[in-house]
Amino acid sequence: xxxxxxxxxxxxxxxxxxxxxxRGLDVDMVVASERPNVLSERLPDNLLTLDFADPExxxxxxxxxxxxxxxxxxxxxxxxxxxxxxAIAAALGLPGNSVAAVAATRNKHRMREALSKAGxxxxxxxxxxxxxxxxxxxRQAPYPSVLKPTLLAASRGVIRADNEREFVxxxxxxxxxxxxxxxAALGAGADQILVxxxxxxxxxxxxxxxxxxxxxxxxxFDKPDPLDGPFFEETIYVTPSRLPADTETAIADVTAWAxxxxxxxxxxxxxxLRVNExxxxxxxxxxxxxxxxxxxxxxxxxxxxxxxxxxxHALGIEIESLERAPGPTGVMMIPIPRGxxxxxxxxxxAAKAVPGIEEITITIxxxxxxxxxxEGSRYLGFIFxxxxxxxxxxxxxxxxxxxxxxxxxPRERA
Amino acid sequence: xxxxxKERVQxxxxxxxxxxxxxxxxxxxxxxxKDDTVYIQMSGGCQGCGAADVTLKAGIERMIxxxxxxxxxxxxxxxxxxxxxxYYSPSKG
Numbered sequence: 001x002x003x004x005x006x007x008x009x010x011x012x013x014x015x016x017x018x019x020x021x022x023r024g025l026d027v028d029m030v031v032a033s034e035r036p037n038v039l040s041e042r043l044p045d046n047l048l049t050l051d052f053a054d055p056e057x058x059x060x061x062x063x064x065x066x067x068x069x070x071x072x073x074x075x076x077x078x079x080x081x082x083x084x085x086x087a088i089a090a091a092l093g094l095p096g097n098s099v100a101a102v103a104a105t106r107n108k109h110r111m112r113e114a115l116s117k118a119g120x121x122x123x124x125x126x127x128x129x130x131x132x133x134x135x136x137x138x139r140q141a142p143y144p145s146v147l148k149p150t151l152l153a154a155s156r157g158v159i160r161a162d163n164e165r166e167f168v169x170x171x172x173x174x175x176x177x178x179x180x181x182x183x184a185a186l187g188a189g190a191d192q193i194l195v196x197x198x199x200x201x202x203x204x205x206x207x208x209x210x211x212x213x214x215x216x217x218x219x220x221f222d223k224p225d226p227l228d229g230p231f232f233e234e235t236i237y238v239t240p241s242r243l244p245a246d247t248e249t250a251i252a253d254v255t256a257w258a259x260x261x262x263x264x265x266x267x268x269x270x271x272x273l274r275v276n277e278x279x280x281x282x283x284x285x286x287x288x289x290x291x292x293x294x295x296x297x298x299x300x301x302x303x304x305x306x307x308x309x310x311x312x313h314a315l316g317i318e319i320e321s322l323e324r325a326p327g328p329t330g331v332m333m334i335p336i337p338r339g340x341x342x343x344x345x346x347x348x349x350a351a352k353a354v355p356g357i358e359e360i361t362i363t364i365x366x367x368x369x370x371x372x373x374x375e376g377s378r379y380l381g382f383i384f385x386x387x388x389x390x391x392x393x394x395x396x397x398x399x400x401x402x403x404x405x406x407x408x409x410p411r412e413r414a
Numbered sequence: 415x416x417x418x419x420k421e422r423v424q425x426x427x428x429x430x431x432x433x434x435x436x437x438x439x440x441x442x443x444x445x446x447x448k449d450d451t452v453y454i455q456m457s458g459g460c461q462g463c464g465a466a467d468v469t470l471k472a473g474i475e476r477m478i479x480x481x482x483x484x485x486x487x488x489x490x491x492x493x494x495x496x497x498x499x500x501y502y503s504p505s506k507g
Contacts, residue, residue, distance in 0.1 A: 010465050013504040019467045023475075031472045037465060038435045039473035046472055154506035291506060363504060365462050365497050377505040 002315050003028040005062065005074040005088070007081035009052065010035050013292045013363070014077040014307075021307035027315065030071070032062075045069070052080060053187070055087035055099065063091045073314035079153050082106065082287045101263030102287045108150045108194045111262065111284070118261030121254060121281045123196040130175055130191045137195065138167035144198035146229070147174055151186050154291060157374050160198060160229025167195075170230075177375055199283070201276030203227045204241060206255050206269075207290050207298070207306070209313060209322065213265040215256040216322050218306070219298055220248055221330075224394055231373045236397055237294055238330035238390045247275060254280040268310050292333055293361060293382045299325035327386060330393040332401055334362075334380035336372040340408040342380075343367075351403040356387040356396035360404075370408055380406060420447040422482050427454075431474055435460055438501040442474065450486040452478060462497020464504040466490075 004027045008015050022029045031037070032048035040047040048065070050058040062071070071092060076085035082102045089096035104110040115122040123146070128137045141161070147170045148158040157177045159170035174193055177183060184190055205221040221237040241248055255271045264287055271285040289295060295306040301321030304312075312319050342364050352360055362381035364370055370380065383400050387393040424444050431442055440460030445453040454474070460466050475488045494500075 008465075008468060010502045011505050012464065013506070015464060015504075016467045019471045023471050029472055031468050033465065033468065037468055037473060038438050038440065039431070039469060039477070042430060042434060043473055043476060046476060047468070156506065362495055365495070365500060365503070367498055368503060378503070379506075 001026065001028050002072040002317075003030065003069060004311065004315060005030045005032060005048075005071045007032050007050070007052070007074065007076045007085050007088075009033060009078065009080045012078045012080065014289075017293070017295055017305065017307045018075070018077045018311075021305055021311050024308060025311060025315070025317070027072075027311075032058075050084065052084045053185075055084040058084045059087040059091035062088045066092050072316070073311070075311060075314050076288060078291060079106065079286055079288055086287075096266050097264050097287055101265075104262050105264070105285060105287050106151070107189055108148060108284070109189075109192060110150075112194065112196070114262050115258055115282055118257070120258045120261050121279060122258075123199050123281065123283070125197070126195045128193045128195065130178060130193070134168045134171040135164070137171070137193075138164035141167055141195050142197040144229075146196045146198050146232075147171060148194050148196065149174060149178055149183070149190075150192040150194050151189050152177070152183065153286075154377065155232040155234060155373055156377050158232045159374055160232075166230075173374065198229070199274040199276070199281045200228075201274040201281070202243075203272060203274050203283070204243070204251060204280075205237060205290070206251060206271045206273065208252075208255065208259075208269045208271070209309070210259060210264055210266050210269060211313070213260070215252065215259060215269070217252050217255075218300070218309075218322060219324050220251065222390065233335050233373045234333055235335055236330060236332045236394060237297070238328065238393050238397075239297065239324070240328060240390065242390050243275065247280075251275065251280045254282060255285065258282045258285045267313065268306075292331075292379060293363070294331045294333070296359070296382075296384055297329040297331045301325070328388070328390045328393045329384070329386045330390070330397055331385075332383040332397040334383060334401065334404070336370045336376055336378070336380055337406065338408055339371050339376075340369070340410050341367065342370050343407040343409050345380075346405040346407065347403045351383070351400040354385075354396050354400045354403065356385045356392060357383065357400045358386055359384045360400065369411065370406075416447050416449070419450075419452075419482065419484060420444065423447060423452055423478060423485070426478060426481050431477060435469065438463070439499065440469075440501065445491055447485075450484055452485050452488045453491050454488060456490065456492040456494075459499060459501035461492055462494040462500035462503075464500065464502035466492075466494065466500075
């Protein structure tokens with residue numbers, strides 16, 4: 001029986017979809033997290049605890065286990081475990097991306113350096129640290145500019161500034177995020193702020209699989225809500241894209257170029273690009289699949305989920321087809337309108353009744369704190385839709401969202 | 415048959431599984447056993463927990479199957495969305 005090691009952070013959105021996919025395969029599933037599972041002591045061979053912050057240490061620990069029972073594949077389920085997965089794969093002699101390539105995708109500055117060096121269309125950039133004088137940095141920045149922490153993901157701490165005053169205000173806000181214990185614990189680079197030139201245009205997300213260095217496009221998502229700042233909250237993804245075919249080809253070509261520039265050659269990638277009259281520009285590329293619960297919009301061949309496809313690829317199990325199952329689909333990551341304590345969600349039945357809506361999943365529980373961007377790192381939930389055209393999908397998502405009402409009490413009252 | 419299976423699953427929950435999940439304020443209740451299918455419900459820290467699927471599918475299921483091979487399926491009937499105090503909550507990282 002094939003043996004699979006899944007690297008699952010305790011707070012990832014991706015647990016259910018990957019664990020379910022693994023369970024559907026005839027494999028011996030081993031799950032590793034950064035904190036002990038409650039049943040780890042009962043199942044020490046199958047529920048591991050690894051130090052995700054120290055990839056070499058984690059790799060040594062897994063290599064010791066593999067000498068007794070070898071692994072056939074190691075799969076990271078999200079951004080937080082891509083580097084440690086690469087280190088483990090290298091230690092076990094399994095195929096995969098190099099640690100250096102994956103590490104570059106986890107640091108926005110190193111990514112920019114690699115893309116710029118290769119000539120991949122991407123924003124101009126400057127790197128600062130919190131030790132720098134923000135007023136002086138503001139005088140050097142291009143405008144409009146986008147300030148972002150080099151180590152955080154999913155638009156967290158990403159702020160647009162149109163002038164020096166806004167730049168310094170954005171810097172101070174990011175500084176507060178970077179000084180939280182949670183972010184400071186990320187170590188080297190946690191005090192860095194990358195300043196990029198703002199690239200206008202429509203944003204898209206490309207979901208792909210690298211097979212022996214060749215990019216296979218799994219899905220291209222339009223993001224119909226303008227992402228012009230000051231914060232960059234992702235909301236609606238709809239596939240297939242409504243862009244012209246030649247533009248889609250150009251997006252795929254530039255994404256493949258970016259992957260090569262970073263040295264990525266194997267496994268899933270998720271890329272975000274802007275498209276304007278100058279063509280596609282790479283905003284980010286990650287060595288992982290789409291985040292949140294968004295993969296639930298996708299099926300391949302006769303019904304394979306994205307996670308099943310990724311696991312099959314990693315384990316060398318035949319994949320019938322990489323073609324996305326037909327039919328426009330979409331997802332809305334429900335934005336957090338204001339901070340506070342979530343008391344209740346009203347309107348769910350009415351929202352679910354909107355034609356085309358397949359499911360609505362609320363992922364924050366009543367009584368929990370909700371924090372909007374740029375400080376927050378969670379969504380209220382996800383709305384999934386299917387329709388005869390991408391336009392119909394988008395309309396359904398917006399209407400379902402309109403029917404939802406989130407009771408959020410101020411923190412001090414709750 | 416079902417009664418005997420139920421007793422064995424309940425004993426496993428009582429003796430091995432629940433003492434462990436109690437460490438995170440959780441509790442696993444045996445709802446029913448029908449034919450070779452076990453129905454369980456998670457509460458406390460397990461209800462809505464971001465790691466509940468790992469605990470269930472890589473932990474509880476494996477323990478039940480290893481101890482009681484006659485069990486074929488374990489179904490979770492928990493309303494995880496209604497969890498008030500999940501031990502881990504998902505985030506974008």
